[in-house]
Amino acid sequence: xxxxxxxxxxxxxxxxxxxxxxxxxxxxxxxxxxxxxxxxxxxxxxxxxxxxxxxxxxxxxxxxxxxxxxxxxxxxxxxxxxxxxxxxxxxxxxxxxxxxxxxxxxxxxxxxxxxxxxxxxxxxxxxxxxxxxxxxxxxxxxxxxxxxxxxxxxxxxxxxxxxxxxxxxxxxxxxxxxxxxxxxxxxxxxxxxxxxxxxxxxxxxxxxxxxxxxxxxxxxxxxxxxxxxxxxxxxxxxxxxxxxxxxxxxxxxxxxxxxxxxxxxxxxxxxxxxxxxxxxxxxxxxxxxxxxxxxxxxxxxxxxxxxxxxxxxxxxxxxxxxxxxxxxxxxxxxxxxxxxxxxxxxxxxxxxxxxxxxxxxxxxxxxxxxxxxxxxxxxxxxxxxxxxxxxxxxxxxxxxxxxxxxxxxxxxxxxxxxxxxxxxxxxxxxxxxxxx
Numbered sequence: 395x396x397x398x399x400x401x402x403x404x405x406x407x408x409x410x411x412x413x414x415x416x417x418x419x420x421x422x423x424x425x426x427x428x429x430x431x432x433x434x435x436x437x438x439x440x441x442x443x444x445x446x447x448x449x450x451x452x453x454x455x456x457x458x459x460x461x462x463x464x465x466x467x468x469x470x471x472x473x474x475x476x477x478x479x480x481x482x483x484x485x486x487x488x489x490x491x492x493x494x495x496x497x498x499x500x501x502x503x504x505x506x507x508x509x510x511x512x513x514x515x516x517x518x519x520x521x522x523x524x525x526x527x528x529x530x531x532x533x534x535x536x537x538x539x540x541x542x543x544x545x546x547x548x549x550x551x552x553x554x555x556x557x558x559x560x561x562x563x564x565x566x567x568x569x570x571x572x573x574x575x576x577x578x579x580x581x582x583x584x585x586x587x588x589x590x591x592x593x594x595x596x597x598x599x600x601x602x603x604x605x606x607x608x609x610x611x612x613x614x615x616x617x618x619x620x621x622x623x624x625x626x627x628x629x630x631x632x633x634x635x636x637x638x639x640x641x642x643x644x645x646x647x648x649x650x651x652x653x654x655x656x657x658x659x660x661x662x663x664x665x666x667x668x669x670x671x672x673x674x675x676x677x678x679x680x681x682x683x684x685x686x687x688x689x690x691x692x693x694x695x696x697x698x699x700x701x702x703x704x705x706x707x708x709x710x711x712x713x714x715x716x717x718x719x720x721x722x723x724x725x726x727x728x729x730x731x732x733x734x735x736x737x738x739x740x741x742x743x744x745x746x747x748x749x750x751x752x753x754x755x756x757x758x759x760x761x762x763x764x765x766x767x768x769x770x771x772x773x774x775x776x777x778x779x780x781x782x783x784x785x786x787x788x789x790x791x792x793x794x795x796x797x798x799x800x801x802x803x804x805x806x807x808x809x810x811x812x813x814x815x816x817x818x819x820x821x822x823x824x825x826x827x828x829x830x
Contacts, residue, residue: 410792411824416651424632428594430498431571436478437505441627487514494519504572508579530569557582565709577619578607586617592710593662636662644720646686647675648794694730706735719787725766745784774799782810
C-alpha cells in the first residue's frame with residue numbers, strides 16, 4: 395500500500411507585491427519530468443529501489459499514489475526520498491481519477507506491459523496546452539508485439555513482447571520513455587529511431603542501466619536496447635530540473651536581481667543560455683552554481699542586417715517548449731522586438747492576454763506565434779493560472795510589475811514547482827498563499 399495520499403487541494407491563490415529586486419541563493423529541485431518516468435520504471439524490478447532528490451510536488455505525489463494503487467510498496471522515507479518495492483503487483487488497471495490528474499500516468503503502460511503482460515490505462519490528464527498525441531506510444535507497443543484495444547480505456551495485452559526496429563513519427567518524450575522501459579525486459583534488440591533525448595530521458599536511461607538494463611545511444615536520437623530477463627534494485631539521484639533553472643534565470647533577469655542557483659547541470663543548459671543571451675541576459679557559471687548578476691540592461695540582439703530575431707522551441711537540444719512562456723516574459727522587459735514561435739503546442743501562448751492586460755506590448759499572430767516589443771512597464775492584475783508553465787510565467791510578471799497581483803488556480807503551479815512561494819520568500823519576494 396502507498397504510504398501517502400493525494401487529497402483535493404483547497405482553492406488557493408498567490409498575492410504578490412511586485413517591483414522589488416531579489417537576492418540570495420536557491421537550489422534547483424529534482425527534475426519533475428525525470429522523476430515521473432523513473433518512478434514508473436521502478437515497476438520493472440521486483441527488488442527495492444531508493445530514489446533521492448525527488449521533487450515533492452503534486453504530480454509526483456499522484457504518481458506515488460498510482461504506484462501504490464497497483465500493489466507496490468511505496469513510501470516517502472525523507473523530505474525528497476522515495477522507496478519503491480514492486481515485488482508484488484496486484485493490479486494492472488490504473489485508477490481513472492488518479493490517472494486524470496497527470497499526463498504521466500500513461501508512463502505506467504510500458505512497465506506494466508513488460509512486467510505483467512497487461513495494462514489497462516485510462517486517458518491521461520495533464521496541462522491543456524493543445525493536442526498531445528498518444529499515437530507514438532500505441533505504435534511502439536504494437537511494434538513490440540502488444541495487442542491494443544481503444545475504448546473508454548487503453549487495453550494492452552501480450553503473450554510475449556519481441557525486439558523490433560521502431561521509428562517514432564514524432565520525437566515524443568513520453569513515447570520514447572515508454573518504449574525504452576518496455577524494451578528493457580523484451581527479448582532481442584529494440585532500436586528506437588527518432589527518439590527524444592531530453593536530459594530527463596537520458597536520466598531515465600542511465601537509471602535503467604544502473605539496474606542492469608543494456609541501452610546504447612544515450613544522448614542521441616537512436617536508442618538500442620538489448621532486453622534482459624530481470625532488473626535489480628539500487629539507488630538513484632534524480633538530476634536537476636533544467637526548466638526550473640531557466641525559470642529562475644528569467645526571474646532574476648526581469649526583476650534586476652542578484653540570484654545564484656545551486657545544483658545546476660551546465661551541460662543541460664546550452665540552448666537555454668543561448669536563447670536568454672539573445673534577450674540580453676548574461677550569467678556566470680562556476681561549477682554547479684549559476685549566478686545572474688543584478689541590474690542588467692536587457693537588449694534583444696537583432697539578426698544580421700537588423701532583422702527581427704526569432705525565439706523558437708523544438709525537440710532537444712533545441713530550446714525547450716516548457717520555457718517558451720518564460721521567454722515571453724523576459725522579452726516584455728527587453729529593449730527591442732522579437733518573434734516567439736511556439737511550434738509544439740497550439741494553446742501554449744493563449745495566456746498572453748493576461749500579460750497584455752498588465753501592460754505588455756504583445757501581438758498574438760496565431761496560436762503559435764507572438765510578437766513582443768519591450769521594455770513595457772507592467773502593472774499588477776488579477777489572473778488565473780491555466781497550466782504549470784504559464785502559471786510560473788505569470789508569477790514572474792507579477793514579481794516585476796508595479797503594485798499587487800493575485801494569481802488564482804495556483805495548484806497548477808504547485809504541480810511543477812516545489813514550495814515555490816517559500817523559496818521565493820527566501821530571496822526577499824513578497825508573496826503570500828491564501829485560500830481563495
